[in-house]
Amino acid sequence: MRSLLVKVTCGADDPERCNQAFTVAAAAVASGAEVSLWLTGEAAWFAVPGRAEEFSLPLATPLADLLGAVLAGGRVTLCTQCAERRGLSAEGIRDGITIAGAAAFTEAALGDGVQALVY
Template identity: 65%
Template sequence: MARTLVVKATAGSDSPERCAQAFTVAATAVASGVDVSLWLTGESSWFALPGRAEEFELPHSAPLAELLHVILSSGRVTVCTQCAARREIGEADVLSGVRIAGAAVFVEEAMADGAQALVY
C-alpha cells in the first residue's frame, strides 16, 4: 500500500521558518516519490496566488516558489475554504493546479489508510 503525506501549512511570512519547513518537507517527499497533499491555511493561503511565493525570502532556505513548483508537479495543493474566503481568494485567483476545499476533505485525506498528517 502506498503511503500518503498530508502536510498542513498554517504559517506564512508571519512565521517564515515554520512556513518554509512545511514546504520543504512536502517538496522533499514529492521528490522522493511520496504521494503528497499540501494544505495552505491561515497566512500560507496567500502562496496560492500567482507571484506570492516569489516574494517569500528566508536565508539558507530553498526558494518557496521552487518548492511550490515541485509540489504542484506531482502532488496536490489545496487552500482551506474558510481561509480563502477570509482573504477574498476565489477559484479564479489561484495558481493552476491549486484547489479550494474544506475541512471535510482534509479529514478524509488525513484519515485515509496509509496517510500520515503533519501540521506546521
C-alpha cells in the first residue's frame, strides 16, 4: 500500500473542502495506510487545542474526531511559515503535532510510493 500525504490549505473559510481532507486522511489511517497530514494556510488553526472542536459541518464526522484518528495512527505537521504568520509556536499547539517547513514537505512528497493530495 502506498503512503498518503494530505495537505489541507483551508479551514472554516471552505468547510466542505476542509472536512474532505480530514475525512480522506482519517479513512486512509483506518485502512492501514501510512498517513501524513499537513496543516497549512487557514487549516493551521486546527493545530491549536479547541479549534477543531469549534468546527462544524452538517452531516459530517466532527473534525476533532477525524484529527484525533490521524493523530492516533499517522502524523500531523503544521507548516512553519503558516504557524509563524499566525503567531503559533510549539508551546501553543496540540500534543502530537510537529512543526516543519517546505523542505520536509517536499522530501515527504517525493518519497517512493507516496500519493500526495492537496485540498
